[in-house]
Amino acid sequence: MLSYLIRRILYAIPMLLLVSFFSFIVINLPPGDYLTTVQQQLQSQAGMSRDQAVAMAERMRARYGLDQPFVLQYANWIGGIVTRGDFGYSFQHNRPVSEVIWVRLGWTLLIAGLCHAVSVIIGVLIGIFSATHKYSIGDNIATVFAFLGLSIPNFFFALVLMYLLAFHAGVHVGGLFSPEYVLAPWGWDKFVDLLKHLWVPVVVVGLAGTAQNMRIMRGNLMDVLNRQYVETARAKGLSERKVIYKHAVRNAIQPVIMYMGMALPFLIQGEIIASIILNLPTTGPSFYYALVNQDMYLAGSFLMMIAVVLVAGNLLADFALAWLDPRVRYD
Amino acid sequence: MAKGDRLLDVVDLSTHFRTEEGILRAVDRVSFHLDQGETLGIVGESGCGKSITAKSVMNLVPQPRGSIVGGKVLYHGNNGTVDITSYHHQSREMRKIRGNEISMIFQEPMTSLNPVFTIGDQLMEAIMLHQRLGRAQARQRAAEMLARVKISNPEQRLDRYPHEFSGGMRQRAMIAMALSCNPQILIADEPTTALDVTVEAQILNLMQDLQDEMGMAIIMITHDLGVIAGMADRVLVMYAGWGVERATTEQVFYTPKHPYATALLQSIPKIGVRKRLTSIPGSVPDLNNVEGGWCYFAPRCAEAMDICRQKEPPTFDDDEGHTVKCWLWDKQQTGIKAG
Secondary structure, three states: OHHHHHHHHHHHHHHHHHHHHHHHHHHHOOOOOHHHHHHHHHHHOOOOOHHHHHHHHHHHHHHHOOOOOHHHHHHHHHHHHHHHOOOOEEOOOOEEHHHHHHHHHHHHHHHHHHHHHHHHHHHHHHHHHHHHOOOOHHHHHHHHHHHHHHHOOHHHHHHHHHHHHHHHHOOOOOOOOOHHHOOOOOOHHHHHHHHHHHHHHHHHHHHHHHHHHHHHHHHHHHHHOOOHHHHHHHHOOOOHHHHHHHHHHHHHOHHHHHHHHHHHHHHHHOOHHHHHHHOOOOHHHHHHHHHHOOOHHHHHHHHHHHHHHHHHHHHHHHHHHHHHOHHHHOO | OOOOOEEEEEEEEEEEEEEOOEEEEEEEEEEEEEEOOOEEEEEOOOOOOHHHHHHHHOOOOOOOOEEEEEEEEEEEEOOEEEEHHHOOOOOHHHHHHEOOOEEEEOOOOOOOOOOOOOHHHHHHHHHHHHOOOOHHHHHHHHHHHHHHOOOOOHHHHOOOOHHHOOHHHHHHHHHHHHHOOOOOEEEEEOOOOOOOHHHHHHHHHHHHHHHHHHOOEEEEEEOOHHHHHHHOOEEEEEEOOEEEEEEEHHHHHHOOOOHHHHHHHHOOOOOOOOOOOOOOOOOOOOOOOOOOOOOOOHHHOOOOOHHHHOOOOOOEEOOOOOEEOOHHHOOOOOOOOOO
């Protein structure tokens, strides 16, 4: 088991290096760079002549090392990340990328983590209920709910929910805090205010995941309940509760865990539109604006983070699977 | 309890399934009994209701479509006689009997053990459930049981997972699990069908040895008459949900009464006799669409008479416990065969 863990972690390192290289290529693909935007701004807004603006942009290019060959730029960037935790400079925010990224990543991980926990726990529980009460009224209601959850786009759901809350319930929506608490120091009231706002994105973003987990769990559990070892467990004299929760669920939950590894990065980037609508300080909107403005180090770092989360999520899912299913450990 | 005491009386057991097409009579008024220490073979083609009969005895009829709709399963256990059909399938009383007084092993050893738990965990689970033993004692008991079913290095093997066992070893482990609480009855549902012939012989020998040692009665369900000949004291022949013939193994093999039993015997090869094997023409009727009121075997029966297609045959008993559900044995109908 231990050697399996170490081996999997070692495999992840070259994988991440490769991913970082390709992210860097991808963000360099569009023609021009951030300084092309700056140059245009200098011309149109500061009233410089074209030559002056070009010269200015060239000086800045030299200062930020953007005139260097591609491979060297990449080496500087990745070297900074590995040795100093320096992700480069965000032109748009005029601050180091790490300052921009960590706060947003923190909120994102919190929201994504909550969505995940909610969608797994509720989805799995409803899935178990559905599978053990096949074709009952409860199962049919859950199935309708699941199809709705899977088919409603989350940004639309966010809009509807915001409309209902703002105009019918009269609550403050959008963002994570009410205006009076945004700059207030942390305290109990601020925490309560956070909770009042936090459930909206959790419900919006978690809905599809809940529905997905429910469908996966229902299908798998129904399949597992027909397996011979479930009957063996019953024939031993075990109670139905033990038969289902100990013997059947443990075998049926594996695809849910596999899906978790994939869903973690999806929750981080996939809620971009919902985050913009809900005005959340998460990575999604920031990533979007970084791409629009060709803020290359910021965009590259976000891409890199998403890749890290994807790899880490898959690793965690694989470890959980190996712990659950002995057949995975030996290959 | 002494050898020969009555353990089980199954009286007119009927188990039905609700299907899309209607009611399926999987087991239709089947009766048999089982004595202490003996082996009863239940034989018949696929779909004749053998397995469902066994599952009815365990009160493990597949839910929610199946249910026991009639008859009694009287179990004469250590605590007096109880009717298993009167218990709810999930009731505490039923769970106390399952795995403890009546255990079952299944056809597919490859899938009958849970892949995510060790062999030891699965054995100890049954032991700790029914016997008041701690983990350490249960583990010791589990190791003893593995040794009993002739698995070498039982202590180490307890920590292995099912996928590290071969098919034969898994079936041994299943037998160890089923016998770990000293049951009165072991129901074996085609225990060797999925195994190689050599392994099959080992498993059958093992079961007989364990029966001699531990004294449990066995209900052996199979479609293989060779297994019946080697193992069973008495035989119940099933056809389309009916128990068509019930007799000792010798009687069934040497003086079969039901045309179906006769035909079954002609369909197995004999050493030294080079003769074309006879197959039974036609197939089992679709039990969803039977109206009743005739003999289900009549369309395939060479000796069928008019009455066979008009009236369901009653069960005739010849005083020696050899029963047959066939009109040929009605004196009024033929006057020839019935002595």
